[in-house]
Amino acid sequence: DTGVSQNPRHKITKRGQNVTFRCDPISEHNRLYWYRQTLGQGPEFLTYFQNEAQLEKSRLLSDRFSAERPKGSFSTLEIQRTEQGDSAMYLCASSSTGPRTAFFGQGTRLTVV
Amino acid sequence: AQTVTQSQPEMSVQEAETVTLSCTYDTSENNYYLFWYKQPPSRQMILVIRQEAYKQQNATENRFSVNFQKAAKSFSLKISDSQLGDTAMYFCAFLEYSGAGSYQLTFGKGTKLSVIP
Numbered sequence: 706d707t708g709v710s711q712n713p714r715h716k717i718t719k720r721g722q723n724v725t726f727r728c729d730p731i732s733e734h735n736r737l738y739w740y741r742q743t744l745g746q747g748p749e750f751l752t753y754f755q756n757e758a759q760l761e762k763s764r765l766l767s768d769r770f771s772a773e774r775p776k777g778s779f780s781t782l783e784i785q786r787t788e789q790g791d792s793a794m795y796l797c798a799s800s801s802t803g804p805r806t807a808f809f810g811q812g813t814r815l816t817v818v
Numbered sequence: 819a820q821t822v823t824q825s826q827p828e829m830s831v832q833e834a835e836t837v838t839l840s841c842t843y844d845t846s847e848n849n850y851y852l853f854w855y856k857q858p859p860s861r862q863m864i865l866v867i868r869q870e871a872y873k874q875q876n877a878t879e880n881r882f883s884v885n886f887q888k889a890a891k892s893f894s895l896k897i898s899d900s901q902l903g904d905t906a907m908y909f910c911a912f913l914e915y916s917g918a919g920s921y922q923l924t925f926g927k928g929t930k931l932s933v934i935p
Contacts, residue, residue: 745928747928749925750923755920760919798923807913807923808865809863810862812861
């Protein structure tokens with residue numbers, strides 16, 4: 706499978722716990738996006754990497770959220786001290802250099818109880 | 819910041835008929851890219867069609883075509899010969915260069931399309 710891979714697919718956590726999600730982009734893609742999507746809504750941009758550099762970060766991304774892409778390959782998104790409002794689908798997408806089409810993974814569904 | 823507006827939260831169409839989904843956007847840039855993505859109930863976002871703003875010719879992919887009106891900032895999706903498998907959320911998305919090597923991809927809120935047998 707050469708598509709974008711996200712793990713885990715589902716995560717249930719208690720409020721106040723930390724969670725980490727992983728995204729493996731398509732191997733030759735140097736751009737990587739994270740989005741959050743709540744039920745019935747469009748994806749909301751969270752952050753963007755080009756190689757290992759985090760070039761953009763949404764104001765939606767509070768200081769409880771952090772993302773890394775240490776070697777310009779896979780990326781992780783960590784949420785600290787989770788809140789019920791963090792419950793959503795977290796989507797990862799990757800694209801190659803330039804104004805290329807972004808390809809999405811299947812997402813990680815987070816439920817905070 | 820750019821905005822993407824999809825004014826039809828829900829639509830339905832009879833199988834084999836044609837349906838058009840609307841999208842408008844706001845930008846001051848001249849070079850940008852537009853996309854329609856489909857998200858079936860399994861929830862993986864799939865690219866349907868892509869349009870470069872510098873191209874006057876409307877993009878077509880089999881049963882899917884767009885009507886791109888650059889001056890009006892309008893980008894509608896036409897689905898011909900609708901099939902049951904077309905039932906999904908459809909998102910309009912806008913990609914533009916935001917400086918320092920960065921591209922911003924912004925989505926609309928989506929249109930839920932139901933194809934009725």
